[in-house]
Amino acid sequence: MAIDRGNGTTTQLLTLINVSATKARKRKWILDDARPSEKLNKRRNVHFGEVQVNEQESTSPETQKENTEGIATIDAAKDVQETEGDDETADESSADLYESHFGPNSSDMSEMKRQAVENRSWKTHRALYGKLGGAVDYVLEAEESMAEKREKPAVTDAIPTTANETVERQAHAFHEKLAALQDDVLTTLSSNKDLYVTRTPLDSQQLIREAIALHALNHVTKKRRRILKNNERITHATKSGAPVPEDVQDQGFTRPSVLILLPFRSFAQRWISALTTHTPSPSFQVENRSRFESEYGLPPGAVDKLLAAEPGIYPKDHVEMFKGNVDDSFRLGVKLTRKSVKLFAEFYGCDIILASPLGLRMSIEKEKNADFLSSIELLIVDQMDALTMQNWEHIQFIISDLNKLPKESHDVDFSRIKPWYLDGHAAFLRQSVLLSAYETPETRALFNNSLLNVAGKVRTVCRWRPVPVPEGVDQNFVLFDCSSPKDEPDKRFQHFTTQMLPGVLKSAVQSTNTAIFIPSSFDFIRVQNHFRKTAGVSFAVLSEYSSNQDISRARQAFFGGKKSFLLISERFHFFRRYKIRGIRNLIFYGPPDHPQFYTELLSYPFLDDGVEPSDVTCKILYSQYDYMRLERIAGTEGVSELIKRSAV
CATH class of the missing domain: 3.40.50.300 (P-loop containing nucleotide triphosphate hydrolases)
Structure with a gap:
């Protein structure tokens, strides 16, 4: 040829x-x-x-x-x-x-x-x-x-x-x-x-x-x-x-x-x-x-x-x-x-x-x-x-x-x-x-x-469009301050445990039926250990290492209200792709690598009957080093506005 x-x-x-x-x-x-x-x-x-x-x-x-x-x-x-x-x-x-x-x-x-x-x-x-x-x-x-x-x-x-x-x-x-x-x-x-x-x-x-x-x-x-x-x-x-x-x-x-x-x-x-x-x-x-x-x-x-x-x-x-x-x-x-x-x-x-x-x-x-x-x-x-x-x-x-x-x-x-x-x-x-x-x-x-x-x-190179999400759901993007990529995991964990999570636990609405999506396996283990040390918090875990029996128990306990929090790793969702019921509050510890995961997780609350968009809350914790992930979610044009924000 x-x-x-x-x-x-x-x-x-x-x-x-x-x-x-x-x-x-x-x-x-x-x-x-x-x-x-x-x-x-x-x-x-x-x-x-x-x-x-x-x-x-x-x-x-x-x-x-x-x-x-x-x-x-x-x-x-x-x-x-x-x-x-x-x-x-x-x-x-x-x-x-x-x-x-x-x-x-x-x-x-x-x-x-x-x-x-x-x-x-x-x-x-x-x-x-x-x-x-x-x-x-x-x-x-x-x-x-x-x-x-x-x-x-x-x-x-x-x-x-x-x-x-x-x-x-x-x-x-x-x-x-x-x-x-x-x-x-x-x-x-x-x-x-x-x-x-x-x-x-x-x-x-x-x-x-x-x-x-x-x-x-x-x-x-x-x-x-x-x-x-x-x-x-x-x-x-x-x-x-x-x-x-x-x-x-x-x-x-x-x-x-x-x-x-x-x-x-x-x-x-x-x-x-x-x-x-x-x-x-x-x-x-x-x-x-x-x-x-x-x-x-x-x-x-x-x-x-x-x-x-x-x-x-x-x-x-x-x-x-x-x-x-x-x-x-x-x-x-x-x-x-x-x-x-x-x-x-x-x-x-x-x-x-x-x-x-x-x-x-x-x-x-x-x-x-x-x-x-x-x-x-x-x-x-x-x-x-x-x-x-x-x-x-x-x-x-x-x-x-x-x-x-x-x-x-x-x-x-x-x-x-x-x-x-x-x-x-x-x-x-x-x-x-x-x-x-x-x-x-x-x-x-x-x-x-x-x-x-x-x-x-x-x-x-390619230009990304914002991913579709259910109409009416309020998306709260929370930027934390970080000046070095080496310090990013520690800064993220510190902001989550000292500012975001305490506010969630004080809320009568957000302290139950809350799923926390964690992209990194290392962060997942870290957050899981923190929940174990936190008194009075009931939670279930879905990770890539969970057996079929563990997955079934965790999903039933969360949907039935026996567990207030559900920790989900991105690798679990990548390999299993289960539809999770019972979610009313969704926290992204970091933006997911796969943009379609963001859309899917935000659609899961509506698997249950009678759920209105106003009943669902969504928070996304991110830093300037999440640019690539955010671009796939917010779009090439929208990501610039998110990165230019002042950290809260």
């Missing part, structure tokens, strides 16, 4: 199509449980020149006989060369962006750029990235003057196409928009910049995954094809008695080059579906497919209650997040060969790793090394909003282990390792793709501090 960059150059994208795909029109195979996906732009129908070569294997005749595992052979290399034909000249003349960034002599790598990244010498520019919308483009100061001379990569609404290059879309305009979104994602990723999509609507998540999956396949394909060509050159030189070529640095320390971090096994299914969408059938095979469906799907005979329930019983976002297998401890190696995708490949012999942060961390701690992460060139983190509801420390642990020098050699040929790997500079070329439904301080900090790509990075 050739993508017009708008500045006179094109980028060649290779899909996972086998060598003879141009000679036979083959129907694409998709996992049975996956919805039929729209094909991306037909310009991607170029030749799959990928034949598997293991970096650790030599080019001896004995090694080359292992063709059953997809290992490269001279004949296969000739097939690739024959089928490439017309593309080879185009690749060379178009200054391939993959080679310029990830090649042995990367034009993006320099001492000046590395120092600029370490010093965070970024210059930011506002840009429009087509259907991705507005974004902030981060460019190094050293590159700023050059960037101003170049046209922005995707300032138009869609990439121009001809009649023969039209995307096969459905008839209505909605799918036209989504197809254009895929093109704009691919265009942005082809620049080798990091991409942080801060808002991914439900209706476009899978299409964005498919575009990113195509980019990942393209990355692996180009890397493997370069290794194949160099193997051929070395073998030819050895047979002819000529000197062995010296410019064959084409590998990392280990084979895996793509890492995809996911929250649940069900999302691994969706990514495998996205990856295999672009593979041909019937000749192409997915090895260990039955085992994958067994281990990553629901057990035989199990019924998914979210999908079986009537529409509207569960919120749509909850169904999309938790349908299928929600186990959060897994790791899966995927090996791409000439005629198959092999699932459950050994980590040091695979190309792509799909894992949850917990599962990957457990593997690293068990093996006591993370060498298989030393050569990751493309990092993809999906559903970061869900990962923040798990344990964010696992993400930080994994990121800190990326692109470190390995502890062992793993039989690698050091003469073929790219120089910037040996110099320990791989992190400065790694491309990262972050996807989230919304931003949090943790995800922004990851973007700011852990992404070191010298090619630059892009962060999308």
Whole structure:
């Protein structure tokens, strides 16, 4: 596929199509449980020149006989060369962006750029990235003057196409928009910049995954094809008695080059579906497919209650997040060969790793090394909003282990390792793709501090509208004074316990039927302990650690009036999404991360008969450091007024 960059150059994208795909029109195979996906732009129908070569294997005749595992052979290399034909000249003349960034002599790598990244010498520019919308483009100061001379990569609404290059879309305009979104994602990723999509609507998540999956396949394909060509050159030189070529640095320390971090096994299914969408059938095979469906799907005979329930019983976002297998401890190696995708490949012999942060961390701690992460060139983190509801420390642990020098050699040929790997500079070329439904301080900090790509990075921005709330409910936003983010948890707790809670306890109306929603798990434990020490206060607890029996007892006690207060953690509501009855007074210890939770909790009092808006009270405790959360509730325009208030 050739993508017009708008500045006179094109980028060649290779899909996972086998060598003879141009000679036979083959129907694409998709996992049975996956919805039929729209094909991306037909310009991607170029030749799959990928034949598997293991970096650790030599080019001896004995090694080359292992063709059953997809290992490269001279004949296969000739097939690739024959089928490439017309593309080879185009690749060379178009200054391939993959080679310029990830090649042995990367034009993006320099001492000046590395120092600029370490010093965070970024210059930011506002840009429009087509259907991705507005974004902030981060460019190094050293590159700023050059960037101003170049046209922005995707300032138009869609990439121009001809009649023969039209995307096969459905008839209505909605799918036209989504197809254009895929093109704009691919265009942005082809620049080798990091991409942080801060808002991914439900209706476009899978299409964005498919575009990113195509980019990942393209990355692996180009890397493997370069290794194949160099193997051929070395073998030819050895047979002819000529000197062995010296410019064959084409590998990392280990084979895996793509890492995809996911929250649940069900999302691994969706990514495998996205990856295999672009593979041909019937000749192409997915090895260990039955085992994958067994281990990553629901057990035989199990019924998914979210999908079986009537529409509207569960919120749509909850169904999309938790349908299928929600186990959060897994790791899966995927090996791409000439005629198959092999699932459950050994980590040091695979190309792509799909894992949850917990599962990957457990593997690293068990093996006591993370060498298989030393050569990751493309990092993809999906559903970061869900990962923040798990344990964010696992993400930080994994990121800190990326692109470190390995502890062992793993039989690698050091003469073929790219120089910037040996110099320990791989992190400065790694491309990262972050996807989230919304931003949090943790995800922004990851973007700011852990992404070191010298090619630059892009962060999308969006404008939020105020969330809908029941008409007539009085919302009281209470600002407390705090001048340092380090002191924020203590200041919040102090204001709640010394000013807000005593007033609530003195009120005959607010001292009963009061639910307190607490976003942070650490704050939740702190408030819970304070209630235990407060004499004469009856309360129940709903946390992510509550058993089904504990949840039932707490809800009944609160609804029946036996407990005056109900403490609810955001993680409980995220995982359970129960409708709570009996609420008349609602206190938000802090604004929720998920804006829809605010709407839902304010609607729960009206589950009971005879409740009027005047019967419901709502207080929201916040500081200036809650800007991101408040923006999603009050809207982009309304949040400024809230932050500018004087603390009471």
